[in-house]
Amino acid sequence: MEKTFSLTRRDDGIALLTMDVPGETMNTLKAQFAPEITAILQEIKADSSIKGLVLVSGKPDSFVAGADISMLDACKTAEDARLLSRQGHHVFAELEGLNIPVVAAIHGVCLGGGLELALACHQRVCSDSSKTMLGVPEVQLGLLPGGGGTQRLPRLVGIATALDMMLTGKQVRPKQAIKMGLVDDVVPQSILLETAIKMAAAGKKSRAPKKTSLVTKLLEGTGVGRNIMFDQAEKQVMKKTQGNYPAPLKIIDCVREGMAKGMEKGLEVEAAHFGALVATPQSAALRSIFFATTEMKKETGAGDVAPRAVKKAMVLGGGLMGGGIASVTTTKAKVPVRVKDISEKGLSNALGYAYKLLDKGVKRRHMTPAERDKLMALMTTTTDYRGVKDADIVVEAVFEDLNLKHQMVRDVERECAEHTIFASNTSSLPITQIAAAAARPENVIGLHYFSPVEKMPLVEVIAHDKTSPETIATTVAFARKQGKTPIVVKDCAGFYVNRILALYMNEAAQLLLEGQSVEHLDKSLVKFGFPVGPMTLLDEVGIDVGAKISPILEKELGERFKAPAAFDKLMADERKGRKNGKGFYLYGKAAGKTKKVDESVYGVLGLVPGTAKEAGEIAERCIVQMLNEAVRCLEEGIIASPRDGDIGAIFGIGFPPFLGGPFRYMDTMGAAKLVGLLEGYQRRFGDRFTPAPLLKSMAAEGKSFY
Numbered sequence: 001m002e003k004t005f006s007l008t009r010r011d012d013g014i015a016l017l018t019m020d021v022p023g024e025t026m027n028t029l030k031a032q033f034a035p036e037i038t039a040i041l042q043e044i045k046a047d048s049s050i051k052g053l054v055l056v057s058g059k060p061d062s063f064v065a066g067a068d069i070s071m072l073d074a075c076k077t078a079e080d081a082r083l084l085s086r087q088g089h090h091v092f093a094e095l096e097g098l099n100i101p102v103v104a105a106i107h108g109v110c111l112g113g114g115l116e117l118a119l120a121c122h123q124r125v126c127s128d129s130s131k132t133m134l135g136v137p138e139v140q141l142g143l144l145p146g147g148g149g150t151q152r153l154p155r156l157v158g159i160a161t162a163l164d165m166m167l168t169g170k171q172v173r174p175k176q177a178i179k180m181g182l183v184d185d186v187v188p189q190s191i192l193l194e195t196a197i198k199m200a201a202a203g204k205k206s207r208a209p210k211k212t213s214l215v216t217k218l219l220e221g222t223g224v225g226r227n228i229m230f231d232q233a234e235k236q237v238m239k240k241t242q243g244n245y246p247a248p249l250k251i252i253d254c255v256r257e258g259m260a261k262g263m264e265k266g267l268e269v270e271a272a273h274f275g276a277l278v279a280t281p282q283s284a285a286l287r288s289i290f291f292a293t294t295e296m297k298k299e300t301g302a303g304d305v306a307p308r309a310v311k312k313a314m315v316l317g318g319g320l321m322g323g324g325i326a327s328v329t330t331t332k333a334k335v336p337v338r339v340k341d342i343s344e345k346g347l348s349n350a351l352g353y354a355y356k357l358l359d360k361g362v363k364r365r366h367m368t369p370a371e372r373d374k375l376m377a378l379m380t381t382t383t384d385y386r387g388v389k390d391a392d393i394v395v396e397a398v399f400e401d402l403n404l405k406h407q408m409v410r411d412v413e414r415e416c417a418e419h420t421i422f423a424s425n426t427s428s429l430p431i432t433q434i435a436a437a438a439a440r441p442e443n444v445i446g447l448h449y450f451s452p453v454e455k456m457p458l459v460e461v462i463a464h465d466k467t468s469p470e471t472i473a474t475t476v477a478f479a480r481k482q483g484k485t486p487i488v489v490k491d492c493a494g495f496y497v498n499r500i501l502a503l504y505m506n507e508a509a510q511l512l513l514e515g516q517s518v519e520h521l522d523k524s525l526v527k528f529g530f531p532v533g534p535m536t537l538l539d540e541v542g543i544d545v546g547a548k549i550s551p552i553l554e555k556e557l558g559e560r561f562k563a564p565a566a567f568d569k570l571m572a573d574e575r576k577g578r579k580n581g582k583g584f585y586l587y588g589k590a591a592g593k594t595k596k597v598d599e600s601v602y603g604v605l606g607l608v609p610g611t612a613k614e615a616g617e618i619a620e621r622c623i624v625q626m627l628n629e630a631v632r633c634l635e636e637g638i639i640a641s642p643r644d645g646d647i648g649a650i651f652g653i654g655f656p657p658f659l660g661g662p663f664r665y666m667d668t669m670g671a672a673k674l675v676g677l678l679e680g681y682q683r684r685f686g687d688r689f690t691p692a693p694l695l696k697s698m699a700a701e702g703k704s705f706y
């Protein structure tokens with residue numbers, strides 16, 4: 001088997017240990033490396049000519065991306081995974097126990113077990129490259145740092161900083177890393193190796209104690225103080241996760257035990273918790289999301305058709321969506337973008353949106369003011385079509401008005417190049433209808449973003465029958481450069497995400513009209529695992545947007561999409577939600593500092609909240625609607641696979657990731673059980689709960705989606 005590690009001796013006595021996993025894009029830690037690395041460490045121990053050791057990666061722009069997640073997926077039992085963790089502990093202890101200085105030279109991603117490997121070295125130096133990121137993202141996989149991270153990290157950077165990193169899984173940049181004491185130096189990549197060699201040659205540095213405030217000393221330096229911290233951390237975790245994710249609490253327990261009973265005990269607890277977490281359904285679901293999104297990164301959306309380069313873009317409409325689309329085009333894709341709006345106000349909104357985003361980066365010291373201004377210069381504005389002849393793609397983000405979109409299509413075909421793609425950010429109009437005005441329909445496609453654009457990772461790419469494969473591939477590649485996860489969906493009203501969301505929201509509306517309070521509805525779905533409840537979501541998206549989309553969906557897809565008539569009263573009362581400060585909740589001064597329901601909404605709807613139903617029933621009624629419609633979308637080919645349906649729901653509307661998405665959740669529940677629930681509700685509430693035919697046949701045949 002090809003070697004992963006190679007040891008190079010230098011005349012000055014400093015040896016280089018290079019890690020380069022053969023045939024892989026990135027280094028990952030695998031159990032099969034243990035004998036090889038153990039043998040090398042023995043060789044180093046036995047060679048008195050070696051005075052110091054520098055650990056480097058053989059990959060061009062990454063250090064180590066963590067333990068091999070496929071290896072974790074292959075663990076059959078919790079004990080298998082616990083033993084993997086203990087194996088890592090022993091190897092890292094061997095490295096840390098070398099009596100010569102060991103320095104990690106880090107360039108590129110250094111994550112999970114990769115950072116734990118670096119923590120077992122005596123010192124760390126990293127490059128100042130934007131490609132260099134350090135973190136312990138295990139919690140995002142439903143796991144915890146199982147290579148000693150829960151013990152070494154708090155002892156290096158302090159308990160509070162370590163918990164923040166481990167509980168969020170966030171990655172830190174070099175400047176942050178040196179500030180928190182995670183690395184000992186940050187240098188340009190060109191002198192990274194020589195710096196590491198000098199550090200190794202200079203001998204082991206006893207780490208100067210981290211300068212901390214009196215409060216930190218009291219909290220972290222005493223048992224009482226630490227327990228206050230841990231208890232507070234647990235409360236925050238429960239508030240955020242509603243108890244749906246076991247990993248964060250286990251992380252806190254590892255640190256608590258290790259700090260109270262010593263590192264060895266802490267490592268034992270870490271391995272036991274790590275093993276148990278690998279075996280949880282939550283981690284299996286989260287790992288499946290990693291595999292799915294990694295697989296999707298390689299897909300063009302149009303087979304082997306190569307995308308065209310997008311060297312210049314244009315956005316029509318400088319509103320909330322247009323501003324966000326233009327912002328991610330400059331800040332993420334780094335593509336020049338020209339924003340057109342009918343008013344200077346719209347243009348200044350787009351510019352302000354981008355500037356605000358970029359300035360956050362300056363304030364967080366992620367970029368310099370000069371870098372901000374350079375990116376801002378990529379965005380230009382116009383109230384006409386000057387300067388767009390060379391636009392490769394035009395994204396329209398104007399009102400949901402078909403005639404207006406037809407006008408945009410004609411304008412773009414007149415003013416831009418023959419190859420220019422017309423991408424519509426419509427959230428509901430069939431692309432076929434928009435393309436009807438096109439002389440070049442092959443260039444027309446849907447590119448549906450979710451609000452807020454800079455935060456929501458999903459985009460739906462909607463091809464109509466005449467959309468060319470090159471247009472699809474180019475649009476998918478453009479969205480990916482914007483940092484998006486695109487799913488290609490078939491053209492129909494509401495596409496996929498808004499279609500499954502609509503029935504979920506309608507059921508919540510029905511429950512409201514049955515007398516469930518706004519806050520009880522929202523709390524019930526947050527408890528289920530959504531980031532926000534349906535009423536809050538409607539306020540955020542806009543009650544007027546929902547009112548606009550519903551009749552389109554009802555007309556195109558059928559009676560089950562009919563929104564409750566009482567909701568027309570909300571529009572009559574000009575309740576649009578957050579956007580005009582009048583919705584289900586209070587906004588501005590009326591709200592004060594807490595989130596309060598606008599009780600007047602009950603009067604508008606002519607109802608008085610009654611006896612609260614069980615949160616579980618509320619969630620179930622809304623969820624089964626979403627699940628059933630997701631199956632219909634699969635059956636009609638709106639989504640290409642259960643995988644796309646899962647990723648679309650998780651990244652588009654925050655479907656609980658720990659459930660793996662609608663299709664994985666249905667597999668866990670079983671099609672037969674879901675059919676039973678739907679038929680029960682159908683008997684109680686009518687045909688809107690009629691099970692999808694595919695679901696019924698799967699139930700009858702005992703089939704699953706994966």
Ligand SMILES: C[C@@H](O)CC(=O)SCCNC(=O)CCNC(=O)[C@H](O)C(C)(C)COP(=O)(O)OP(=O)(O)OC[C@H]1O[C@@H](n2cnc3c(N)ncnc32)[C@H](O)[C@@H]1OP(=O)(O)O
Nearest residue numbers: 025026028065066067068069111112113137145146147294
């Ligand atoms: C011991 C414990 O502490 C347990 C752990 O360490 S758990 C693992 C912790 N690490 C992570 O969660 C990182 C997961 N990886 C990523 O987030 C991303 O891959 C990246 C940010 C490292 C790089 O992203 P990107 O530049 O977009 O590249 P890809 O995602 O396409 O990845 C390139 C290839 O590397 C493979 N890969 C990356 N990380 C892992 C991993 N931890 N395990 C297995 N494979 C990994 C990825 O699958 C790609 O492989 P391909 O063959 O090129 O498709």
